Amino acid sequence: MEGSEGDVTVSLVNHRVDLPEEPDADLQNEESFQHGDKTSYNNVPEPDLGFESLDYDPIFNLVFENSRKDLQSRQLYGYTGLTLAKWSITILIGILVGLVAYLIEMCQEFLLTRKKELTQRIMVNGLMLSFIGFASFSVLLVLVACCLVLFWAPSAGGGGVTLVMAYLNGTDIPEFFQFKTLVTKIIGSICTISSGLMLGQEGPMVHIGAAIASLMTWIHGALPTRKKTQPSHLRRCCKPWQAKALPFDLYSDKDRREFISAGTAAGLAAAFGAPIGGVLYSLEEASSFWSRKVMWRSLICCTFATMVLALVNSWEFSTSLPGSMSFREVQPVFIVRDLPLFLVTSALTSILGVVINSAHAWLAHMRPSSSYKVLRIIEACFVTLISVTVMFVLPLCFGQCMEVPAQKTPSGSTMDRHYWFRYTCPAPNTTAGVHYYNDLATLFFSLPRQNMQELYGMHGDAETEFSIRSLGIHSLSALVLFILAYGIATPGGVFMPAMLVGASFGGFLGRIFQRLLPSAHVQPGLHALVGTAAMLGGFLRASISLVVITVEGFGGVDFILPLIVAIVVSNWVAYHFHDAGAYEADLERIDLMSSNVVCFHEVVTVAEVLKVLQTRRHNGFPVLRHTHSDTSNGGGKFVGLILRHQLLLLLEERAFVEIDPQVLLHTQKYAWENNFSTNMQFLDHAMRIYHHFHYPHHRYLSSRPEALADLGVDEIVGAVNSSNSKPGNVSDDINTTADAPKKVLALDLRPFMNRAPITVRRECSAQRVYIIFRTLGLRHLCVTDSHNKVIGIITRKDIAMAQKQGRLSKDKRFQHW
Numbered sequence: 062m063e064g065s066e067g068d069v070t071v072s073l074v075n076h077r078v079d080l081p082e083e084p085d086a087d088l089q090n091e092e093s094f095q096h097g098d099k100t101s102y103n104n105v106p107e108p109d110l111g112f113e114s115l116d117y118d119p120i121f122n123l124v125f126e127n128s129r130k131d132l133q134s135r136q137l138y139g140y141t142g143l144t145l146a147k148w149s150i151t152i153l154i155g156i157l158v159g160l161v162a163y164l165i166e167m168c169q170e171f172l173l174t175r176k177k178e179l180t181q182r183i184m185v186n187g188l189m190l191s192f193i194g195f196a197s198f199s200v201l202l203v204l205v206a207c208c209l210v211l212f213w214a215p216s217a218g219g220g221g222v223t224l225v226m227a228y229l230n231g232t233d234i235p236e237f238f239q240f241k242t243l244v245t246k247i248i249g250s251i252c253t254i255s256s257g258l259m260l261g262q263e264g265p266m267v268h269i270g271a272a273i274a275s276l277m278t279w280i281h282g283a284l285p286t287r288k289k290t291q292p293s294h295l296r297r298c299c300k301p302w303q304a305k306a307l308p309f310d311l312y313s314d315k316d317r318r319e320f321i322s323a324g325t326a327a328g329l330a331a332a333f334g335a336p337i338g339g340v341l342y343s344l345e346e347a348s349s350f351w352s353r354k355v356m357w358r359s360l361i362c363c364t365f366a367t368m369v370l371a372l373v374n375s376w377e378f379s380t381s382l383p384g385s386m387s388f389r390e391v392q393p394v395f396i397v398r399d400l401p402l403f404l405v406t407s408a409l410t411s412i413l414g415v416v417i418n419s420a421h422a423w424l425a426h427m428r429p430s431s432s433y434k435v436l437r438i439i440e441a442c443f444v445t446l447i448s449v450t451v452m453f454v455l456p457l458c459f460g461q462c463m464e465v466p467a468q469k470t471p472s473g474s475t476m477d478r479h480y481w482f483r484y485t486c487p488a489p490n491t492t493a494g495v496h497y498y499n500d501l502a503t504l505f506f507s508l509p510r511q512n513m514q515e516l517y518g519m520h521g522d523a524e525t526e527f528s529i530r531s532l533g534i535h536s537l538s539a540l541v542l543f544i545l546a547y548g549i550a551t552p553g554g555v556f557m558p559a560m561l562v563g564a565s566f567g568g569f570l571g572r573i574f575q576r577l578l579p580s581a582h583v584q585p586g587l588h589a590l591v592g593t594a595a596m597l598g599g600f601l602r603a604s605i606s607l608v609v610i611t612v613e614g615f616g617g618v619d620f621i622l623p624l625i626v627a628i629v630v631s632n633w634v635a636y637h638f639h640d641a642g643a644y645e646a647d648l649e650r651i652d653l654m655s656s657n658v659v660c661f662h663e664v665v666t667v668a669e670v671l672k673v674l675q676t677r678r679h680n681g682f683p684v685l686r687h688t689h690s691d692t693s694n695g696g697g698k699f700v701g702l703i704l705r706h707q708l709l710l711l712l713e714e715r716a717f718v719e720i721d722p723q724v725l726l727h728t729q730k731y732a733w734e735n736n737f738s739t740n741m742q743f744l745d746h747a748m749r750i751y752h753h754f755h756y757p758h759h760r761y762l763s764s765r766p767e768a769l770a771d772l773g774v775d776e777i778v779g780a781v782n783s784s785n786s787k788p789g790n791v792s793d794d795i796n797t798t799a800d801a802p803k804k805v806l807a808l809d810l811r812p813f814m815n816r817a818p819i820t821v822r823r824e825c826s827a828q829r830v831y832i833i834f835r836t837l838g839l840r841h842l843c844v845t846d847s848h849n850k851v852i853g854i855i856t857r858k859d860i861a862m863a864q865k866q867g868r869l870s871k872d873k874r875f876q877h878w
């Protein structure tokens with residue numbers, strides 16, 4: 062065995078797998094491999110990007126398989142109650158989302174309406190005074206939202222839709238679904254949208270729905286007979302073991318993803334009063350993974366959310382309809398000959414959408430980073446002040462006083478009475494029953510939903526309701542205010558403001574067409590509707606879900622044709638402005654992968670594991686096996702994947718085996734099959750760990766080397782050293798004490814490693830890799846050659862990088878890295 066001692070060394074150091082450029086390098090320079098352990102670690106510190114990935118890919122290891130057998134034997138006539146539990150949770154999520162949507166909606170309506178009334182009342186004492194009152198109240202609201210976000214729950218800022226998408230695609234965002242984030246999001250959204258900023262609650266509702274879903278799975282997990290020690294988002298690290306202890310396994314990333322998909326759908330459904338639109342949105346935009354089951358879950362969840370919303374709404378105002386976008390009273394007539402003009406409206410409006418995107422990207426560089434909290438607060442207050450100033454000054458200079466349309470004045474619905482805003486116009490002439498309003502002020506001060514309802518209702522040949530000038534000024538100034546507000550620290554979404562800008566601009570175009578082509582009987586209301594859809598298409602690039610949301614809002618399919626035209630045209634226009642040519646590169650074969658993969662043998666010494674974990678931050682390591690025919694040192698056959706948290710757990714549990722270095726070598730090098738049965742003792746060990754699973758696991762989730770400190774690493778190292786004479790250098794030890802063989806501590810990874818990870822061959826195209834990654838929600842994808850040797854590894858970060866460099870089609874889901 063003398064000659065193979067060198068190989069022991071090899072087994073104890075990090076295994077660098079050959080570079081793709083020089084596939085046989087390891088065969089030639091064994092020397093460099095043996096002594097290269099100090100240098101083979103690429104000591105360039107990996108950037109701390111703050112995000113890690115989720116494990117959506119199931120881990121098929123022996124522990125899991127055994128626990129499945131055990132689980133089956135424990136079922137009560139084949140029934141575990143899991144299905145019932147899941148459906149109850151789904152319904153509960155729907156109900157809660159509906160209630161929260163109602164709360165936000167009511168608060169917004171109450172605050173905005175009261176503010177409008179108060180402004181009008183104070184105006185008697187001077188315009189300046191009402192401006193100061195309005196502005197200070199708005200700034201106060203924004204301050205509350207801003208401080209909550211910046212000092213308490215930073216991940217509650219913004220709309221949150223892209224982060225939900227990123228989560229559903231497999232990026233774990235710290236604190237994103239915690240209770241404090243949810244609370245901040247709810248309060249912050251109410252404050253933000255009530256302040257008069259051009260932001261809406263639909264984006265936040267998506268985040269809120271997802272967070273409620275996530276918290277529900279957690280509450281459920283806390284209820285059954287289990288110990289309540291670890292919060293659910295920490296539990297995921299122990300998935301392979303959990304399947305046995307719990308018949309209700311809702312804590313795995315995979316199960317939570319289902320609920321979060323449903324919660325996302327419910328959030329949007331409640332915001333728009335569009336259950337099917339919500340499901341389609343989740344399918345089309347948010348979720349990377351979709352199945353019939355998720356579809357059903359989402360549909361039920363959405364239905365309950367909308368139903369609850371409708372129910373509580375009907376207690377309050379009998380006329381109101383569920384959701385913030387319900388325009389069912391509006392009934393313009395659609396005629397096919399209008400279609401050519403709709404094309405023009407769609408194209409022009411979608412250009413505004415492109416403008417928003419470009420301006421947002423440009424402004425993002427100028428905004429202070431979130432580490433400068435004070436600057437962020439000043440920015441938000443500044444934007445609020447600008448918005449309020451614009452709201453007051455523009456109507457004063459350009460607004461027109463008009464008569465409230467007769468059929469809407471007398472004792473119209475609650476909404477109508479509150480809608481028309483007099484501002485500086487003459488007092489109502491009560492004897493003649495004439496009320497006046499400032500059209501521009503009305504557009505600025507009212508709820509976006511009411512504005513859109515009125516805009517869609519625009520018809521007739523005369524210029525009633527809103528003048529051309531006011532519509533033009535409103536759409537452009539709202540666009541600027543929206544761009545300014547889109548990106549400040551407070552919670553707030555982009556759907557509703559974009560829709561409002563689109564509606565107002567579409568209405569503006571409609572009025573122009575009406576004037577230019579008097580004989581065409583243009584209905585500006587329909588152009589407003591087309592503008593809304595085109596704006597969303599051009600700006601957010603959504604398609605079918607958008608049509609359905611709008612159609613559900615209208616309660617009829619009469620307008621489906623113009624809407625589809627708008628969506629198609631706007632997507633097409635935006636495509637030509639934004640990403641024409643970006644996909645060409647996808648056809649080429651691109652090397653996304655990292656070579657120099659850090660791998661482990663099936664049986665590894667503790668010292669080696671420690672060393673790798675201390676020096677590298679990777680979360681997944683391929684496991685290799687050498688066979689008789691395998692003469693190379695660097696790469697054995699790829700047999701599995703072990704995750705960092707599993708290694709940490711094994712270390713903490715001291716799931717070690719004392720093994721003779723020679724046996725270890727033998728195991729690693731040749732005789733794997735023979736040793737296998739004896740190593741089943743580790744499986745028992747795994748089972749034991751599995752039953753006593755109650756530690757604070759957050760440290761497992763951090764790939765930082767410091768996370769190891771809490772595990773009592775010193776103690777482990779001490780144990781290793783005490784079994785070897787020379788501390789810190791196991792290989793020397795083996796060489797020098799060959800006559801009195803000491804045992805080394807080793808870990809057997811075989812029962813724990815994922816034995817069925819997804820791999821690709823190097824010839825696979827980058828676009829295909831991207832599709833595999835996205836649809837399966839992968840974390841690590843090993844690249845193997847025709848001999849099943851690992852030649853590279855691809856992670857989410859590699860894909861995100863390639864997208865950033867424009868080598869792959871862009872996807873918001875991979876944006877957050």
Ligand code: ATP
Pocket residue numbers: 107112113114115654655656657658659660678679680681682683764840841854855856857858859
């Ligand atoms: P995540 O951070 O998503 O939870 P991870 O930490 O395993 O997963 P990344 O942080 O994405 O992986 O990896 C950063 C870089 O390191 C990527 O370029 C990736 O290809 C590379 N990499 C990942 N795992 C290994 C490994 N075992 N050996 C060598 N390089 C790796």
Ligand code: MG
Pocket residue numbers: 112113678679680764
């Ligand atoms: Mg990482």
